Amino acid sequence: MYQDVILDHYKHPHGRGLRDGDAEVHHVNPTCGDEITLRVKYDGSRIEDVSYEGQGCSISQASASVLNELLVGKDLAEAQKIQGVFLELMQSKGRLEPDDAMEEILEDAVAFAGVSKYPARVKCALLSWMAWKDATAQALGADVEAEEAERKTA
Amino acid sequence: MYQDVILDHYKHPHGRGLRDGDAEVHHVNPTCGDEITLRVKYDGSRIEDVSYEGQGCSISQASASVLNELLVGKDLAEAQKIQGVFLELMQSKGRLEPDDAMEEILEDAVAFAGVSKYPARVKCALLSWMAWKDATAQALGADVEAEEAERKTA
Amino acid sequence: MTVAHQGLTGLLDTEALRKDFPILERTLHDGKKLVYLDNAATSQTPRQVIDVLSEYYEQHNANVHRGVHVLAEEATALYEGARDKVAEFINAPSRDEVIFTKNASESLNLVANMLGWADEPYRVDHETEIVITEMEHHSNIVPWQLLSQRTGAKLKWFGLTDDGRLDLSNIEEVITEKTKIVSFVLVSNILGTVNPVEAIVRRAQEVGALVLIDASQAAPHMPLDVQALQADFVAFTGHKMCGPTGIGVLWGRQELLEDLPPFLGGGEMIETVSMHSSTYAPAPHKFEAGTPPVAQAVGLGAAVDYLTSIGMDKIAQHEHAITEYAVRRLLEVPDLKIIGPSTAEERGAAISFTLGDIHPHDVGQVLDEQGIAVRVGHHCARPVCLRYGIPATTRASFYLYSTPGEIDTLVEGLEHVRNFFG
Amino acid sequence: MTVAHQGLTGLLDTEALRKDFPILERTLHDGKKLVYLDNAATSQTPRQVIDVLSEYYEQHNANVHRGVHVLAEEATALYEGARDKVAEFINAPSRDEVIFTKNASESLNLVANMLGWADEPYRVDHETEIVITEMEHHSNIVPWQLLSQRTGAKLKWFGLTDDGRLDLSNIEEVITEKTKIVSFVLVSNILGTVNPVEAIVRRAQEVGALVLIDASQAAPHMPLDVQALQADFVAFTGHKMCGPTGIGVLWGRQELLEDLPPFLGGGEMIETVSMHSSTYAPAPHKFEAGTPPVAQAVGLGAAVDYLTSIGMDKIAQHEHAITEYAVRRLLEVPDLKIIGPSTAEERGAAISFTLGDIHPHDVGQVLDEQGIAVRVGHHCARPVCLRYGIPATTRASFYLYSTPGEIDTLVEGLEHVRNFFG
Numbered sequence A, B: 001m002y003q004d005v006i007l008d009h010y011k012h013p014h015g016r017g018l019r020d021g022d023a024e025v026h027h028v029n030p031t032c033g034d035e036i037t038l039r040v041k042y043d044g045s046r047i048e049d050v051s052y053e054g055q056g057c058s059i060s061q062a063s064a065s066v067l068n069e070l071l072v073g074k075d076l077a078e079a080q081k082i083q084g085v086f087l088e089l090m091q092s093k094g095r096l097e098p099d100d101a102m103e104e105i106l107e108d109a110v111a112f113a114g115v116s117k118y119p120a121r122v123k124c125a126l127l128s129w130m131a132w133k134d135a136t137a138q139a140l141g142a143d144v145e146a147e148e149a150e151r152k153t154a
Numbered sequence C, D: 001m002t003v004a005h006q007g008l009t010g011l012l013d014t015e016a017l018r019k020d021f022p023i024l025e026r027t028l029h030d031g032k033k034l035v036y037l038d039n040a041a042t043s044q045t046p047r048q049v050i051d052v053l054s055e056y057y058e059q060h061n062a063n064v065h066r067g068v069h070v071l072a073e074e075a076t077a078l079y080e081g082a083r084d085k086v087a088e089f090i091n092a093p094s095r096d097e098v099i100f101t102k103n104a105s106e107s108l109n110l111v112a113n114m115l116g117w118a119d120e121p122y123r124v125d126h127e128t129e130i131v132i133t134e135m136e137h138h139s140n141i142v143p144w145q146l147l148s149q150r151t152g153a154k155l156k157w158f159g160l161t162d163d164g165r166l167d168l169s170n171i172e173e174v175i176t177e178k179t180k181i182v183s184f185v186l187v188s189n190i191l192g193t194v195n196p197v198e199a200i201v202r203r204a205q206e207v208g209a210l211v212l213i214d215a216s217q218a219a220p221h222m223p224l225d226v227q228a229l230q231a232d233f234v235a236f237t238g239h240k241m242c243g244p245t246g247i248g249v250l251w252g253r254q255e256l257l258e259d260l261p262p263f264l265g266g267g268e269m270i271e272t273v274s275m276h277s278s279t280y281a282p283a284p285h286k287f288e289a290g291t292p293p294v295a296q297a298v299g300l301g302a303a304v305d306y307l308t309s310i311g312m313d314k315i316a317q318h319e320h321a322i323t324e325y326a327v328r329r330l331l332e333v334p335d336l337k338i339i340g341p342s343t344a345e346e347r348g349a350a351i352s353f354t355l356g357d358i359h360p361h362d363v364g365q366v367l368d369e370q371g372i373a374v375r376v377g378h379h380c381a382r383p384v385c386l387r388y389g390i391p392a393t394t395r396a397s398f399y400l401y402s403t404p405g406e407i408d409t410l411v412e413g414l415e416h417v418r419n420f421f422g
């Protein structure tokens, strides 16, 4: 499960540190004590920044770094799509072999495919993504949910 | 376990019915619902009567009948000795083969030796004996316990 | 098959099935074949379950959750997989609604305690009422007596009709606006009665009371669909349904499990703990303090697989045929009186009876000498004995491996009992 | 035995012993041999226990008590026989002081609830205090937090010294005349610390407080004598001492068990029940509601036989030697820091550590890839992690079948972890 890409992100995290934001959340993985504090900054529906601080295992740290790299600069709808695909991959219990289409969407995040085989670690990989989702909901309010509902039925 | 002697006492109980007494107790075997109401009447330390009413299985009914036959007319000390031997027999888990000496003391009650192999039934056999002990303690007060303690250390 | 058995339809192929149960090969008292008719007390365990238990300890044993090593992952997958199986078995809307306990008694106590410590609108207190019935197992009486003593709530109950059914004639007085919880048995372990769930649930819903169904004698014997029952909680126990001892189930509606407070505190049930305060994991874990009965849950999962492979509807059919035959044959025994419904309609496979004035202890003992295992006593339902003015009953209870031949042996055994004490 | 192991004395013949544990033959991840160092979470189960479990279900299975048939008598004798064995194992003055629960967590909750519902002089209420320690397992924290919330009693605790011992310097302020109960762990599952029972018991007795000892990590590893401990209650759990899951023990002093109220209500724990009120059986049955974990108690009895046949003193010696060796070898690993006593004195066979700033989850995962099973996380003792300012630890824990060679494999594995993340 420890792909070089993951180790790389772990050792050299992108965008780490807390910067100015519209909303801040603090998420904890109670089973292992991994923690993250995460802020989002929006410019309309465009993600201007995702900044974070946290402690945890290589998987949770690398995942936050990948998230930052992938989502900053994206439009909310697109980010949500990425998040959805990542979630699907992580919940696949190792049964999903990422194809080119998925790799295009997830970029470095496809390296986490192997993690999905380890139920105890899936939560680590998802910690920052759940925090981002939560922070986004707080920053943008009800809009997000409406948009998400729309996306789902689309 | 169903010796003829036991069946005999069951079908033709001795001294059944409630008569005048110095103390009355009501004992229940909660595991099977066997019940006995028992009265003792003392003339000094001599057992003048043990009268009883109850419902229950053949073992508990026969045992009360045997008790009546054995104890009425006896002196308390002797009755306690009989009770002690009967208790020992019943707690022997079938490992005690009654000898002549025991038979002399217990008379018909030796027929219960077989019952001691059946833990669920031992309580039935002891129900009336425990009730008698309790009633005696009530009728004669602290004396009994002192006497019993003496007997034990003798 | 003897002539007497002709016309019995819907029977399972017990000859094949019985091979799954090693204990049924046992002989007692110098070679008498075991005739096991004490299934309402506990069922026997098929090879398929025994093997899964051994395999668990030989191959996968580890503490569940939180582990990153292979054994911990395997044990967790097996444990949580058992939850999936049980959820499917009872048609639960969500696997997270299935709580593993140690037995049905714990499940029932769990609900009583949750409600005692709950906030409004669930809280049971001195202004509220609890409703049970006179045919409950002690495990569905004593927890409510304790709750009533501790909170001051009033305990009420439905009485019984002479033929062993619930007397619902005063349902509007028994279940009122003050009622917080109605807890009753789906199939009585002493009378065999199958109770009319719908009428009770409808009235409970009218007044906004929660409904807890004790399905300990139902889950092993008939298809169980918690959604169709429309109850809020359903409790049952593993050892009566081909599973191991030491495992029970409480199913509860998700919103309730979210709202209600935890009961036992400890490892596994927490989200985060500091010395000053703790937060709790979501259900079902919130209600599973400490290392759970892992092997036993896995064994229950195997039992559910076993029962499902035969088919719960087929099992129900088989038992119905056996019960019908047993009622008919038993009523032929002079002085035998069935306590409970005297037909096989709306009744389960447990039949209680008295035999003249021969005490049940004696009936049971003499039957045992012939290798026939029945239960005698009040069957943890003493109020029923009080109601019918009897000290105890003899109870024969059947399961998927019971045969008409065993009923015949029982009837012969009872004849022998009568002669013995006659 | 390699050179490094010379001088280790008091070791058991693990080569022979390990043959009793089928799971130790397992290979993982393409043929890596299992190195099981997660014994503080759960121990493995010897063939002798697995066989007894199978035999129970194949030969003797029945519901216990109240039965007059052979199987019921056999099952009861086995179940109550297990109680005798456990009583002897812990040197209990009376077998009736041994209560079977489902796990140590239930045992601990049972005491907390008994005290919450008790009459004077035991009653815990808003004018009284409860004392625990900062190194308790969540199962000995949360029940007291719940009791404190429910009754208003004040929860106090002993802190920890930097080297992982209890700080008893303020014992007179912590345990006071208001203290009703002092509950603490005999051997910490996270730090390995063995606590000074006598000092705490003496102070508790001075003020008339009851003492509950959590012996979950002691009973499996050393001779346990409840009389010598002078506690009022002792709790432990079967699955950590070669027994099955689903079984725990609470030992309690007879007078207390007589005086204290029941907790769970139901079958088996009653003397007589009517709809209006019930009376309770004497202990231990008063505290065993419902069908008990029969097979699991019998399995625990077999585990006790197994441990006794080896000898608890010999097991303690073996583990001490292993622990001493492990401490020495682990401290050779660069950046490794032991959380807890850094010698083998007054410590059990669980060693927690951190490895530089490599997260324990990563340590555990990479060790697992080499077949080495350790536990990572807060080990259900999160306050200890908070106390030492760490998110989690890696914990290696040993048992009677652990070998010096396994310690070597662990140390090599840790070197690999360092290189991997270095």
Ligand SMILES: Cc1ncc(COP(=O)(O)O)c(C=O)c1O
Binding pocket: C267, C289, C290, C291, C292, D040, D041, D103, D104, D105, D106, D137, D139, D140, D185, D187, D188, D189, D214, D216, D217, D237, D238, D248, D380
């Ligand atoms: C010290 C200690 N106390 C209590 C427990 C709880 O035991 P169980 O999970 O079996 O209830 C454990 C183990 O998990 C423990 O290590």
Ligand SMILES: Cc1ncc(COP(=O)(O)O)c(C=O)c1O
Binding pocket: C040, C041, C103, C104, C105, C106, C137, C139, C140, C185, C187, C188, C189, C214, C216, C217, C237, C238, C239, C248, C380, D267, D289, D290, D291, D292
């Ligand atoms: C109807 C009913 N409810 C509850 C129980 C209690 O089940 P357990 O003893 O497994 O807790 C039983 C069986 O004993 C039962 O028959």
